Amino acid sequence: MRIPRSLLLTVVAGAAIVLVAPLAQAASASLAATFAQTSVWSSGYGGAFTIVNRGDAAANGWVVEFDLPAGSSVSSSWDSTRTGSGQHYRFANASWNGTVAAGGSVSFGFNVAGLGTPVNCLLNGAPCAGGPAPSPSSASPSSPGTPPPSTPAPSTPPPSGTIVDVSTAAQLSSAMAAARPGQTIRLAPGTYDGSFIGTAVATGAAPITVTGPRTAVITNPAPAGSGPSCPVPTPGWDPGYGIWIANAAYWRLTGFTVANAKKGVVVDNSPHVTIDGLHVHHIGDEGVHFRRSSSDGVIRNSVVEYTGTAQPAYGEGVYIGSANSNWDCHGNVGGMDRSDRVEVLDNRIGPYVSAEHIDVKEGTSNGLIRGNTFDGTGISGQNSADSWVDVKGTGYLIQGNTGTFVPPGTFANGYETHNPVAGWGCGNVWRDNVSDLGGVGRYAINVTSTSKCAGNLNVVYASNTVSRATTGLTNITVTP
Known part of the structure; x- marks a missing residue:
């Protein structure tokens, strides 16, 4: 039988299609995780893992695990659920x-x-460099039938979004621990009693803001646990600080109240922190402390009063830097605490600030103290605390402040300089300050030494005025 040519071609073509058709393959996910440092500072860094799906199907669920070398630890995290044991971390x-x-x-x-970086990285139980996502039974090294280790799900989801509203201490603590650049944490009126620590590194373009009304009151009257001799955030340790910004950058604290804490606001190793409109009062030691090279900070439009309720000798209103005797702990830049270029603007400090209203420590430079009102009532005189401002730093401009003193209290001079370290306590300038010494203080501005500042003298301009001084405006030659 002769087969028509048209039918033969049809059969052959059909056979060809069957022979070359590819075998069907199931779509699958293929995950890989890469690590990058997003910012670095002298005692730590910010890091991130990016998880990429190179496959052709969605992946549902991921776990990244790694180890850190001894001496390094994860202090905070976000956009994950973190657990860990020792130097091993699971996200x-x-x-x-x-x-x-x-x-x-x-x-x-x-x-x-x-400064240690992650090692031994695993993604869903496989190397982070990538590969097909394992099945759920092989994603964990646990034995068959044993669920992978986990922590109970939180009762509320982790805070997210541009604005995070909080109304309890637990919510505030969680929001600060999980804060991300650009986020605003907004406090409702009420009392927030506990330990509140911020460690995320933000940017000038995307700061982290904690804000609330004066009726939102942060308290922390009872330190708990034990920590290192040089304070750093440590699990299980509450140092008693009202609010603590540590190893961070570009935080803004605005509007609320800090009261009944061992220390009010402590800023450690955190540049570009702004404190605006806070009310800090009834604090055991210092009210606000820029410490451990927290440069370029600002405190403005705030009220600081009733400090040193536990230790009058350490009840400074605003404390900039650290004494050289504490540089072993806080001297993290060239062996010094370089909390440089801090600005103290338009605040009311006092009454009953038991130590200096502003204590400017050696090792710091080029700050600005302007437009503040100092009420010296209640200053204790302990530990040489007998003036509104004591300047041991270099290159500060002190301008346009108003100071008064009315008993009780121990009051020697309005402003003083000291030179505990060679070359420091020099090159500072006073302009347009108004001082009322209450018939008790000797000088509005007392410069302890000129010989220790040869070539970089402190300068007092004639625009400064004084009333009710027992001696006069200053003990050095006035500059017209």
Whole structure:
């Protein structure tokens, strides 16, 4: 039988199609995780892992694990659920970023105290460099039938969004621990009693803001646990600070009240922190402390009063830097605490600030103290605390402040300089300050030494005025 040519071609073509058709393969996910440092400072860094799906199907759920070398530890994290033991850390996806679309990516971040970087990285139990996502039974090294280790799900989801509203101490603590650049944490009226620590590194373009009305009151009257001799955030230790910004940058604290704490606001190793409109009062030691080279900070439009209720000798209103005797702890830049260029603007400090209203420590430079009102009532005189401002730093401009003194209290001079370290306590300038010494103080501005500042003298301009002084405006030659 002769087969028609047209039918033969049809059969042959059909056979060709069958022979070359590819075998069908199931779509699958393929995950990889990469680490990057997002910022670095002298005693730590900010880091992030980005998880990329190189496959052709979505991946549901991820866990990144790694080790840190001894001496380094994760101090805070966000966009994940963190657990750990010793130097080993485990980060599971949060509720909102567990799905990684094909070709997509997600990320999470953390801060590290110390400079060691992650090693032995695993992603869902496989090397972070990538590969097909294992099945749920092989994603964990646990034995068959044993669920992977986990922590109980939080009763509320981790804070997210541009604005995070809080109304309890637990919510505030969680929000600060999970804060991300650009976020605002907004306090409702009420009392927040506990330990509140911020460690995230923000930027000038995307600061982290904690804000609330004066009726939102942060308290921390009872330190608990034990920590290192040189204070750093430590699990299980509450130093009794009202609010603590540590190893961070570009935080803004605005509007609320800090009261009944061992220390009011402590800023450690955190540049560009702004304190605006706070009311700090009834504090055991100092009210506000820029410490451990927290440069370029600002405190403005705030009220600081009733400090030193536990230790009058350490009840400074605003404390800039650290005494050289504490540089072993806080001298993290060239062996000194270089909390430089701090600005103290338009605040009311006093009454009953038991030590100096502003104590400017050696090792700091080029700050600005302007437009403040000092009420010296209640100054204790302990530990040589007998003036509104004691300047041991260099290159400060003290301008346009108004100071008064009315008993009770121990009061020697309005402003003083000292030179505990060679070359410091020099090159400072006073302009346009108004001083009422209450018939008790000797000089409005007392410069302890000129010989120790040869070539970089302190300068007092004639625009400064004084009333009710027992001696006069200043003990050095006035500059017209």
